[in-house]
Amino acid sequence: MLDTSAYAAFMRGHPGVQTFVQQASCIVLSSVVLGELQAGFLGGTRRLKNEKELRTFLSSPRVSVAEVDHERALRYAEILFSLRCAGTPIPTNDVWIAAGAMQHGLRVLTTDSHYRRVSQVVVELCAPNPAIS
Numbered sequence: 001m002l003d004t005s006a007y008a009a010f011m012r013g014h015p016g017v018q019t020f021v022q023q024a025s026c027i028v029l030s031s032v033v034l035g036e037l038q039a040g041f042l043g044g045t046r047r048l049k050n051e052k053e054l055r056t057f058l059s060s061p062r063v064s065v066a067e068v069d070h071e072r073a074l075r076y077a078e079i080l081f082s083l084r085c086a087g088t089p090i091p092t093n094d095v096w097i098a099a100g101a102m103q104h105g106l107r108v109l110t111t112d113s114h115y116r117r118v119s120q121v122v123v124e125l126c127a128p129n130p131a132i133s
Helices: 004-011 015-023 031-043 047-058 070-086 092-104 113-117
Strands: 027-030 063-066 108-110 123-125
Touching: 004 015, 004 031, 004 108, 015 108, 027 031, 027 092, 031 047, 031 063, 031 092, 047 063, 063 092, 070 092, 092 108, 092 113, 113 123
Parallel strands: 027 063, 108 123
Antiparallel strands: none
């Protein structure tokens, strides 16, 4: 499951993220990621280009979108509660993304190290700057 940072890194040509994406038999994006991306596109100067690139990415038969549903909400609650108890919160949308990965038994591909605080999912962390990977 790609989080928003991984999708953005892939589109920028990040070698580590590109390798993971190219080798994956399936790629899942959360509907939460789609919302974050669209919000970024709305505020950017390349909205139409970015939207077209996302549509092309989503049209791949290897790519699917995981919607937020009741089961994910239960996973979200479990992760959020665990993080609160540990005193290690992460951004709310990232909890939703992690909950989707947990629900579907997927790894989270990200450049955000705070996902490591989520014990319920396996995280594939790529350095945000390929020069330091």
